[in-house]
Amino acid sequence: MNYERPQFFHLMQYAEAAEHDVVDMVSGNPDWEPPAALRDGLREYADADPDEFQYPPSEGLLELREEIAARRNVAPSRIVVTNGTGEANYLAMAAALDRDAGSEVLLADPVYPYYPGKTELLGGKVTLVPTERDGSIDPARFREAASEETGLILVNTPNNPTGAVYSRETMRELAALAEEMDATLVSDEVYDHFDFTGEFESALTLDSDRAIVTSGYSKSMAITGFRVGYAILPERLVGGAKTRHMLVNVATSRPPQVAVLRALRETETEYYESVRSLLRERVDTFTDALDAAGAEYSRPDGGFYVLARFDGFPGTMANAERLVDEAGVAGMPGDTFGSARDEWLRFALVTPRVEEAAARLADYFD
Amino acid sequence: MNYERPQFFHLMQYAEAAEHDVVDMVSGNPDWEPPAALRDGLREYADADPDEFQYPPSEGLLELREEIAARRNVAPSRIVVTNGTGEANYLAMAAALDRDAGSEVLLADPVYPYYPGKTELLGGKVTLVPTERDGSIDPARFREAASEETGLILVNTPNNPTGAVYSRETMRELAALAEEMDATLVSDEVYDHFDFTGEFESALTLDSDRAIVTSGYSKSMAITGFRVGYAILPERLVGGAKTRHMLVNVATSRPPQVAVLRALRETETEYYESVRSLLRERVDTFTDALDAAGAEYSRPDGGFYVLARFDGFPGTMANAERLVDEAGVAGMPGDTFGSARDEWLRFALVTPRVEEAAARLADYFD
Known part of the structure; x- marks a missing residue:
């Protein structure tokens, strides 16, 4: 490489x-x-006791996981706090490919270039599936492209670069396809706070045990440099993701977790x-x-x-x-x-x- | 897993x-x-312009890399700033194993448990090599254990858990063995500031193009939760490490990099x-x-x-x-x-x- x-x-x-x-x-x-509270969080943390400068739990500060869990209506045990949505996607893709249920990765074209890069790093094979001219996905095209080798279907909604927001029905069909193919659906929703239609729904609402959702605070809090994201995985995949996170990064940096937690709580x-x-x-x-x-x-x-x-x-x-x-x-x-x-x-x-x-x-x- | x-x-x-x-x-x-300057660095950063909250360069803030480079007497281009020494070790081990020059990893026994864990994650095979009763390494034992399949020799000095500091001669022989075996030597030196003998020398002083050195600020600045470490790689391996770092983490969190930079500059x-x-x-x-x-x-x-x-x-x-x-x-x-x-x-x-x-x-x- x-x-x-x-x-x-x-x-x-x-x-x-x-x-x-x-x-x-x-x-x-x-x-x-x-958010102003984010700066307040950093200021307060600068004066914290030395023990608050030490390792947070590998899967993330408990209070942060609980805050995310309450907002996303999932159990905190399903959440891994990551070094940005970038690591969340890496862990999610690895969780799908580590199942040995196929190494083919279906990605929508146009594609955010990191996805094929991560696929290659993880030993997967990319199949690009064209989107429609308006940026929407026709699930039938994914169905045509799918094979026994399909292990992962990864989409980004709201989408970079097309600006498309995939409908709930589209996501439901992709999750159903993942289930049929014994594959995993990953929905990267890092732009979830920038929905102009009022109709965006997270793939979490599908309540599918095939779906992993990734997101983070880089865009919604205007802090791409802080690197605080998260993956929400089905219970059966969360253990492997936590292990990989621990072996690669030990934990996500604590000062930005503390600042994001405060901003989550106090931002209107x-x-x-x-x-x-x-x-x-x-x-x-x-x-x-x-x-x-x-x-x-x-x-x-x-x-x-x-x-x-x-x-x-x-x-x-x-x-x-x-x-x-x-x-x-x-x-x-x-x-x-x-x-x-x-x-x-x-x-x-x-x-x-x-x-x-x-x-x-x-x-x-x- | x-x-x-x-x-x-x-x-x-x-x-x-x-x-x-x-x-x-x-x-x-x-x-x-x-260090007091670390807290000052966080306080100052809390008031920074929004553009200083955005992505740092993937390989780390240039000023931080230059500061590390000056102290370690290497070119800044050889340095990747990582999410703690944990990620530095992951990147270093991957750089060694990605060469396809053998998947066997020689580790000193007793062993820090993350090393075998990372080896398994990266598809390598662990061979444990006993240390002497006083914790020192006899390079002859590593030589006996080495095979055509050896791709990586990884040691930690000063050592967790034995407290041993390996002599320069020991490290030189391990680097020579790595060269003979077409393998890579990784020296994890995260405890480098806690040498009580006055005789510890970094493997960097060997000036070997087979040696990767990892370290970080978790211990020396008492900030295990900040996750700021670095790997110093030979030029021929640094590109692959940067690519992996980018694909896994995009970048290391910026607030702790800024705080560490200030502490490096101002701490006596x-x-x-x-x-x-x-x-x-x-x-x-x-x-x-x-x-x-x-x-x-x-x-x-x-x-x-x-x-x-x-x-x-x-x-x-x-x-x-x-x-x-x-x-x-x-x-x-x-x-x-x-x-x-x-x-x-x-x-x-x-x-x-x-x-x-x-x-x-x-x-x-x-």
Whole structure:
């Protein structure tokens, strides 16, 4: 396995190295304030007794697990607090593949590039299943792609990069397919707080013993650097996940767990609603400009990414660099997300300069 | 892989559940203050801009890597900042085994139980090599145990549980053996700040392109819960380690990295020396009592553990529980560290109540 600098690092550095002004719409780092209680949690922790600086339980602070359990309506014993949603996905995928019930992994195309990377690390084999043009999943396509070798079906909803929110019926059919195939369904719901439809439902509500749900606080609390996530597993898979977590990481860092716990307890729904409002405005601003530029685009039902297709300007790294050079806007090439959106570019709306970027694009493609 | 609650958790809970007073000498959690600058670092970070709450570079904050590199006299490019020394060991062992140059892992017996656990997770096979009665390693024994299948030799110095500090000559011979066998040497040096001989030398000084060194701040800064460690790898292995780190954890949590960086920069050598003095006193107090109890024991050259053997009282879990019940002292059974010290019990000197525990033991075995 060789170290390949992920494409988004390449592009961020390319944009930074430019001598002119570039609006960065590549990274998925929120640009807004975290909850105030999170900062309070850090301040208070700085004065804690030395014994509170020592190992937390490997599966996470009990109070944090109980807080998550109450919100998600599951037993605390099913929860592992992880080093971000990234580790949660790694543990979930390993739990599915460690069953030796098949090494084929079905992933929706376009695909978040870490999923195939993790699949390879864990010795699995990727099969990409195309999504529909509007980003939705047709479960029949997953059924066609499934085989005896299928051990894992992994989806991300709300979705990066399409902005799709999969319906409960879609998720129910994927869980049923997983059951038929003696496989596991993993639903990565890290964008669960950014649902603009009001209809998003977690795969937890399926109450399926085939389903693992992963999420975290990187996006909802604007703290991608804190690395606090969690996996909720069926009882029969949670033991193996805890063992792997312990052997790889021993435990998740304690200061960020303490800060997140306090923020969970003290943050009012207004905080989350205000971020959703902000993003809704940015979506409107940006898609208005895309209309003006004559682009096709995905209007996100959730998350904070917009996919846009400009005629004669496919989503290659060369074109993404050209856009940096000539328009002063950095977006991700769609061809880094599998093959289904290689005509598209992805723009992350996590910058206060969305309006400016939109104007530049409208101008450039006019 | 099933989740087995590590034995030390079992014993800590057994001691906590006792209705009488028990001195906990099981856990390896320092009981002293972290450096003052570490707390300052957390306080300052609590007020940082939101962009400082976002993803650090996957391999660690550049300033932290540069600080470590300067102290360890290596290029920053060889360093991966990890979720504690635990993840550093996982990455180091994976780097060795991913080479497909053999799946046999040579470990010194007595052995820190996570090493065989990680070996199994990574698909390797453990061969335990006995150490000498004084805890030292005879490289000839490793040579006898080595085979074409040997891919990794892993040692811990200063050692948990024996307190041995391996000589530079021993480490040089192990590195030479690794080279002959086309294998990799991993030296876990997490207790590097607790050398009482003044003669400990890191395996980095061997300047071998076969050697990986792991360490961290859990013990030296008394912050086992912060999870900040690092691996220093030869250039040819560092790429694979970075890839695995990224795919498993994305990055190490940022708040503890910031706090550790500040503590590294501002903490005077007096801090570390005062902790060593404290531990030296505890070793004297404790071993005096063991003399009074007629026990055989290891006087540690480094680290903070003492192995003790009481006639007719082998190091089984049953006897460890009996010691909790009847003497009010909790120590780890030696048989949890492989087979070489199954007559012994391990006592961690990370409690202010060492004197009291020593008196209880002297009294009980009198």
